[in-house]
Amino acid sequence: MKLLSLQDLESRAEASREWIRGRKAVISVCMGSGCISAGSEALLDLFRRAIADEGLSEQVPVMGSGCLGFCGKGPVILVRPEGVLYCGVDEAGVSRIVKEHIVGGKPVAKYLYGGGAKDAGIALMDEIPFYKGQKLLVLAGRGCMDPESIDSYMAADGYSALGKALSAMSPDLIIDAIKESGLRGRGGRGFHAWMKWESCRMAAGPEKFVVCNCDDGAPGAYAGRTVLENSPHAVIEAMAIGARAVGASMGFIYVRTEYDLAVGRVEKALAQAREYGLLGRGILGTGFDFDIRAVHGESAFICGESTALIASIEGRPAEPRHDQVHSSEKGLWGRPTLLSNVETWANVPPIIRNGAAWFRSVGSPSCPGTKVLTPGGRIRNLGVVEVPTGTPLSEIVFGPCGGPGPGRRIKAVQACGPAGGLIPERMLGTGLAYESLEEAGAMMCTGGLIVFDDRTCIVETVRSSIEFMSEECCGKCSPCREGLPRMLALLESICRGRARAGDLEFLEEIAWTLKDASFCGLGKSAANPVLSSLKCFRDEYVAHADEKRCPAGVCPELTRFVIDPEKCSGCGLCRKACPAGAVAGAPKEAHSIKEEICVKCGACRDACRKEAVFASGTAAFPVQRQLLR
Amino acid sequence: MQDTLLEKHSVEEILARHMYEDFEIIEILQEIQRMEGYLSEKNLVLTSKRLRIPLSRVYGIATFYKNFTLVPRGKYTLQVCTGAGCLAKGGMKILDRLRNTLQVKVGGTTSDRMFNLETVRCVGCCGRAPVVVAAGKIVSGVDFGEILEAIENLRKRGRDEIAQPARS
Known part of the structure; x- marks a missing residue:
């Protein structure tokens, strides 16, 4: 069914809205990667069947929704119109929710957040601490939109921005709107989006391209992929608007082929958009032609670098080129190319739809809007959050993320995956914005936010980041190709307590060389974790190198575990947790650890509720030294 | 993903489906690997011939991206x-x-x-x-x-x- 005009578009959207309005309730089952891995696909079927058994199929539709963000508590389910969120729903929960809530009208406490046999829990999604403080622009419609249905996107005003851009706005007006909004690329450099658009529009060329980069690549950062999985149509709409503004007729969405779900949803969305005539020839009855091709990319972290990404689309090894001439003038096949990442694109339709002033009202003045983050590591709530820019990191870590586990303290936060600097706890007041994060030695980038607590070793964390970077180095320039393995070897020897005098200075020197002399952003940013940690956590390096101890009790070669007999209650939790069977002791009597067979994994320390297990090297340990005899 | 091992496609079919476009080489190699489990010398040579690009370039791509393998792997x-x-x-x-x-x-x-x-x-x-x-x-x-x-x-x-x- 082709939409031939703006009226067609509006009536179609109104029909979709009307259909939803007439329903008694809607059950949205989260179909994000996290919840699918926890079995939400099966739940979707079970819900459909249970609803059909009650004879309610007409009144209560069951739909899959984009990621609801609360991945750590999956599978999660949202029941509208009330907006009740259920966590950790299992098979038994399906029939109970249908019988007691949908039919009976009473939420099932067992599956509510914080709910249980005795606790009522929190029923409404908006009242759960995880969702407070979030502001949704890019993830708007989460829970209400089926990512695999174009009608569902249109019901949420989808494609109306494209309609507006095609009917009421000239290309200059579109670029003006982007300029006024102050939108900045949600990538590492925070380039002002309108500058790219303008220079691409001004560039001469027989044909132009628009490209969307969905290769998050960095461990712990999957904001782009989540946005693409949640609303592939928003990206398609945005790219069409961009193409209209710069005069392009072909677009490419570069998705890693491992992102099965994202690839499938993009392909499906492209097919639906073509069917509706929102891609192809004469879009919405205007003379505007535009189509998009999904490129199944190979995974390579270097593809975050735009020139490397372009090389990969052209079918060459992903090695960066000199970017003296920006890709907006000479990009794909030497043609002017407007390239942005998923999140940047996804901000475009709301800006066009609601106006620049509306967008500027959110977030910090220097870079308005929101940022999608994917917090992970040692925090209570893991998942996907979207917060206004400028929000202090502490508010994110202790707000939606729920802070560290019981008894633990936050030690550092690594923003933007392995290439990001480590921000120590005392600097958590840093706002989430390009300039302030850069000052702190980190980057905003793809939205990774890994939190480390006092049982994480900083040197080991940096070692793991550098290991990743050296694996992903493309090998083109020598500072990066030679420097990263050298840094890795140094870090490894420090972790093993084999550091020699001068190693720390040498490490720092290599890192500066990388920052100064690397060809592309990968090498330059690879120095971030080393430099920032040497600055803020130098004492940990010194402890490893000179005192041969790991202050976090992590590095196996430098750590011994000991149980304090006075604190130990003999509960046996550590004995059960030990994978090597190294903990001995009778019930209710003090336990002890046999050092010969201990694998130094720390499972006993994590299991202990009395804080009776100590690692040598930690600050608390010297007091217990007599235990070692 | 591994289940596609059982699909009956030939390498020639894959190449034809991609219209012998050389810029689609990464997707072509992905599909060949998905079908056969690895990239054999025979198939690299065939790809180079059909796409009319030097074997060195095909080899370069097959060895640059780390998901490609030139030796048979497990199921x-x-x-x-x-x-x-x-x-x-x-x-x-x-x-x-x-x-x-x-x-x-x-x-x-x-x-x-x-x-x-x-x-x-x-x-x-x-x-x-x-x-x-x-x-x-x-x-x-x-x-x-x-x-x-x-x-x-x-x-x-x-x-x-x-x-x-x-x-x-």
């Missing part, structure tokens, strides 16, 4: 996530135990050519760490027993398929 791939989020939640311990149980090194293939053991850097499910990807399916929040169960199920499926090849 299923087990990937243990060693991203920071999973490391913090004990991913390394799972890797160590898998290495011992399967008697195989990281990057190696088990003697029955059933499993490849690999590490992967973040599959985007840090919320459910630690994560193992078994034959393309994410097993999350895992304890070791669950992984062993998944592995045994796969091994059984693999043996059945070899005993009774699916009809095309």
